[in-house]
Amino acid sequence: MRTAAFLMTVLLWGIAAQASEPRFDDANIRASIQTLSSDAYGGRAPASPGEKLTTDYIASQFKRYGLLPANRDSFLQDVPLVQITADADAVLTVSGGTPLTLNFGRDLIVGTPRPQTTVALTDSPLVFAGYGVVAPEYQWNDYAGLDAKGKTLVVLVNDPGHATGDPKVFHGKAMTYYGRWTYKYEEAARQGAAGVLIVHETGPAGYPWEVVQNSNTGPREELPPGDAYHPLIQGWLSHEAAGKLLATAGLSLDELSQAAARHGFKPVALKLTANLTLHNQVQSIVSHNVVALVKGSRYPQQVVVYSAHWDHFGTKRGPDGKPQIFHGAIDNGSGIAGLLELARVYAQAKQAPARSVLFIATTSEEQGLLGAAYYASHPLFPLSNTLADLNMDVMNVYGETRDLTVRGQFMSTLDDKLQQAAQRQGLKILPDAEPEKGYYYRADHFEFAKAGVPALSIDNGTDYPGRPAGWGLAQRQAYTSERYHKPADVYEASWDLAGMRQQLQVLYLLGRRLADSDDWPTWYNDSPFRKAREAQRPAAK
Known part of the structure; x- marks a missing residue:
C-alpha cells in the first residue's frame, strides 16, 4: 500500500515537473560566490564592514528578483548579540x-x-x-x-x-x-x-x-x-x-x-x-538575518523555509602577524548562492506557490547557530505554521553525482519526500556518509528541529560518474583537512557546479511540493523532536 502511494506520488510529481522545470544559472551562482568570498568582504564576520556589504548584497538580490521583505517593510531581522x-x-x-x-x-x-x-x-x-x-x-x-x-x-x-x-x-x-x-x-x-x-x-x-x-x-x-x-x-x-x-x-x-x-x-x-x-x-552588537518572502496564493500564513548562513570568520592575524582573510567561499558562499538562485526561481515562476516560501540568510552560524536560534525563538511566522526548514551549508562544487546524502539520520517524513524529489531527478538519497561527525547538529536546520519544525540539510553525494570509487568521500575529507575554517577556502573558476544544480533542483521540487500540497511533514515516533512539534500542533498528534 505504501509502495503504491509512493509510486503514485512520483508519477504526479513527474507530470507537474514536465510543465515547469526550473533552470539554475551557473553565472549567477558563480557571481554570488565570487562576490561574497572576495577580499573586499573581509571574511564576512558579524558586525564588521563585511557584514554590511554582505547583507546589502543579499537584500539587493532578493529585491531585484521581486521578493517581498519578510519583516514588515524590511529585509533585515535584527539579531542582538554580545561580542x-x-x-x-x-x-x-x-x-x-x-x-x-x-x-x-x-x-x-x-x-x-x-x-x-x-x-x-x-x-x-x-x-x-x-x-x-x-x-x-x-x-x-x-x-x-x-x-x-x-x-x-x-x-x-x-x-x-x-x-x-x-x-x-x-x-x-x-x-x-x-x-x-x-x-x-x-x-x-x-x-x-x-x-x-x-x-x-x-x-x-x-x-x-x-x-x-x-x-x-x-x-x-x-x-x-x-x-x-x-x-x-x-x-x-x-x-x-x-x-x-x-x-x-x-x-x-x-x-x-x-x-x-x-x-x-x-x-x-x-x-x-x-x-x-x-x-x-x-560589547553589545546587532547583527542581522536577511529575510525575504514569496507570498502564497492560498495559504499565505503557512511557510516553507529555505535557509543558509552568510557569516564566516572575518579577518584575523596569522602566525606571522599578518592579516589573513577567511574567505568562506564554500562555507558558506555556496549556500547563499544557492539560496539566492532558489529565491529567483520561485519569484519568477509563472504560478505562485499555494503556501508562502520564506528565505532566511542567517548570521553567526559559525559561533553556534546563533542567527537560526534567534529566529527560532523570535519567528516572523509562528513555528506552528512553519512546515519545514530546508538548509544549505557547503554545497557541491565537484560535479554531477548519482546520489545525494542528507545530514542526519532519517527522522521525519520530510526525508521520504526528499527521496521522492530525488527519484524524480534520477538520484538516490543515501544516509549521512560520515555520521560519526555529527553533521546534523552542526548547521542551522538543527535549531528549527530543536524547536519542533521538521528540518534537514542537504549534503554532497559520493558517487561521481567517471570517477573511481571513494573519490567523492576523498574530496570531502580533503576539504575538511585543507580548507574548512581556513583562509584557503577560496573561489576557484575550475569548479564544476553541475552537482550543485542537482541539489538545487531537488530542493526546489521538495519545497514546491510542500508549498503546493496540504501535507504537513511529521517526525517519526522515535525522533527526539516529536514532542516539541506535538506541543506546537496538538491537532497533528
Whole structure:
C-alpha cells in the first residue's frame, strides 16, 4: 500500500515537473560566490564592514528578483548579540601535583560566554567527567554522584557510542547530540560547573586542532544570556595537553577514556586545582538575518523555509602577524548562492506557490547557530505554521553525482519526500556518509528541529560518474583537512557546479511540493523532536 502511494506520488510529481522545470544559472551562482568570498568582504564576520556589504548584497538580490521583505517593510531581522574577545595571552596553571602550565593556542583554547571584562577560575577542583553526558534514555549519567558546582570539568569529545562502535550504545559510530561541544557546554551549565574543557581528538571531533584554533579565537559572539547560568570558562584542550594534565594526577588519558566508554562510569576527582584569568573586551552588537518572502496564493500564513548562513570568520592575524582573510567561499558562499538562485526561481515562476516560501540568510552560524536560534525563538511566522526548514551549508562544487546524502539520520517524513524529489531527478538519497561527525547538529536546520519544525540539510553525494570509487568521500575529507575554517577556502573558476544544480533542483521540487500540497511533514515516533512539534500542533498528534 505504501509502495503504491509512493509510486503514485512520483508519477504526479513527474507530470507537474514536465510543465515547469526550473533552470539554475551557473553565472549567477558563480557571481554570488565570487562576490561574497572576495577580499573586499573581509571574511564576512558579524558586525564588521563585511557584514554590511554582505547583507546589502543579499537584500539587493532578493529585491531585484521581486521578493517581498519578510519583516514588515524590511529585509533585515535584527539579531542582538554580545561580542566577547578574550585575551590570547591567558594561561591555565594546574596545582596539586607536579606544577603544569598550559598556554592559550598551543595547549588550550578557552573563552567565556559571560559578558564580563574579567572572569577567573580560582583554585577550582578539576574532575574528569567522562563524556559529560546525562542521557536518561540510554541509562547514562556521567555526573552520577558529582556536585559540579565550582569545579572545572574535563570531558571527552563525541559520545560513548563512537568509542565503542557498538550500535547498542547510543547510536554506535553515529554521533548523537550528546557528542557535540554545544551540548557539553549546556550540560556543564545545568550542573553548575565553573569551567568545562573538552579534550580534542581529530577523529571523534571530525576536524583537526587547527579548526578549533581558527574557529574559537578573536571576537566570539553569544546571544545575550539573560538570567541563564553559564560557566565562567569553557573551551578545548589539545589531546597532548589533556594527556599531560591527567599524567600530573598520576592517571592515563587512554585508560580513563576506555573506562568512560563503559556503562556505570563514575567521575574521577583529579586532586588538582585550576587557576586561569581571562581579560575580555565586551560589547553589545546587532547583527542581522536577511529575510525575504514569496507570498502564497492560498495559504499565505503557512511557510516553507529555505535557509543558509552568510557569516564566516572575518579577518584575523596569522602566525606571522599578518592579516589573513577567511574567505568562506564554500562555507558558506555556496549556500547563499544557492539560496539566492532558489529565491529567483520561485519569484519568477509563472504560478505562485499555494503556501508562502520564506528565505532566511542567517548570521553567526559559525559561533553556534546563533542567527537560526534567534529566529527560532523570535519567528516572523509562528513555528506552528512553519512546515519545514530546508538548509544549505557547503554545497557541491565537484560535479554531477548519482546520489545525494542528507545530514542526519532519517527522522521525519520530510526525508521520504526528499527521496521522492530525488527519484524524480534520477538520484538516490543515501544516509549521512560520515555520521560519526555529527553533521546534523552542526548547521542551522538543527535549531528549527530543536524547536519542533521538521528540518534537514542537504549534503554532497559520493558517487561521481567517471570517477573511481571513494573519490567523492576523498574530496570531502580533503576539504575538511585543507580548507574548512581556513583562509584557503577560496573561489576557484575550475569548479564544476553541475552537482550543485542537482541539489538545487531537488530542493526546489521538495519545497514546491510542500508549498503546493496540504501535507504537513511529521517526525517519526522515535525522533527526539516529536514532542516539541506535538506541543506546537496538538491537532497533528
